[in-house]
Amino acid sequence: MSTAPTTHRSASRLGAVLLGLFLLWFIVLGIAPASREDWMLENAITVLALVWAVWWQRRVGFSRLACGLLFAFAFLHEIGAHYQYSEVPYEQWFAAISNGGSIDALFGFQRNQFDRAVHFLYGLLITPVASEVITSRVRLRGFWLFLLPVTFMMSHALIYELVEWAAASVFAADLGQAYLGTQGDIWDAQKDMALATLGSLIAQPLWMWRLHRAGDDHRQA
Numbered sequence: 001m002s003t004a005p006t007t008h009r010s011a012s013r014l015g016a017v018l019l020g021l022f023l024l025w026f027i028v029l030g031i032a033p034a035s036r037e038d039w040m041l042e043n044a045i046t047v048l049a050l051v052w053a054v055w056w057q058r059r060v061g062f063s064r065l066a067c068g069l070l071f072a073f074a075f076l077h078e079i080g081a082h083y084q085y086s087e088v089p090y091e092q093w094f095a096a097i098s099n100g101g102s103i104d105a106l107f108g109f110q111r112n113q114f115d116r117a118v119h120f121l122y123g124l125l126i127t128p129v130a131s132e133v134i135t136s137r138v139r140l141r142g143f144w145l146f147l148l149p150v151t152f153m154m155s156h157a158l159i160y161e162l163v164e165w166a167a168a169s170v171f172a173a174d175l176g177q178a179y180l181g182t183q184g185d186i187w188d189a190q191k192d193m194a195l196a197t198l199g200s201l202i203a204q205p206l207w208m209w210r211l212h213r214a215g216d217d218h219r220q221a
Contacts, residue, residue, distance in 0.1 A: 042081035088114035123199025157196035
């Protein structure tokens with residue numbers, strides 16, 4: 001007997017639970033953000049992505065893995081939107097749990113690295129989701145199975161940086177700079193795109209291995 005309907009129902013239930021938890025997290029962190037204007041800018045794309053994700057879940061359905069990865073990334077993004085990405089106090093959090101330790105001193109960081117971490121995690125966490133969506137509509141084999149999702153993620157990283165630049169050009173200087181979060185680094189956009197690409201290059205082989213293993217298990221069954 002096929003387990004596909006059971007698996008789909010399980011993923012749907014998990015997706016509904018995680019959606020509820022995210023909406024609660026969204027509301028809590030939206031009550032008193034560091035900057036209401038920046039919070040609204042940061043979440044404009046989030047709301048659009050959420051609408052698409054709900055639509056896709058109802059029409060096609062995500063796997064349980066995809067639901068978990070989407071939730072994890074959205075959870076981290078809301079932290080950045082609440083505090084402003086360049087002001088997330090991870091140093092204070094780390095010091096509180098490590099008896100005064102410092103991540104920045106440990107690794108020699110000269111700036112707040114939360115935004116860089118989230119760009120890397122965007123590539124790492126969302127690439128499997130993109131791969132799942134793409135392969136549900138396009139039959140890919142061999143090198144194309146690796147290349148197309150990675151280049152798709154690279155194009156998303158580029159588009160996001162262009163959106164940031166456009167928004168920063170339209171809005172007031174202080175709000176635009178807060179949204180960009182460059183912290184004085186003229187190569188910030190290039191580094192963000194590179195980190196997203198690195199995360200994607202790490203994630204895609206792991207996703208392909210998981211897909212291959214699932215295929216082997218299915219054939220043995």
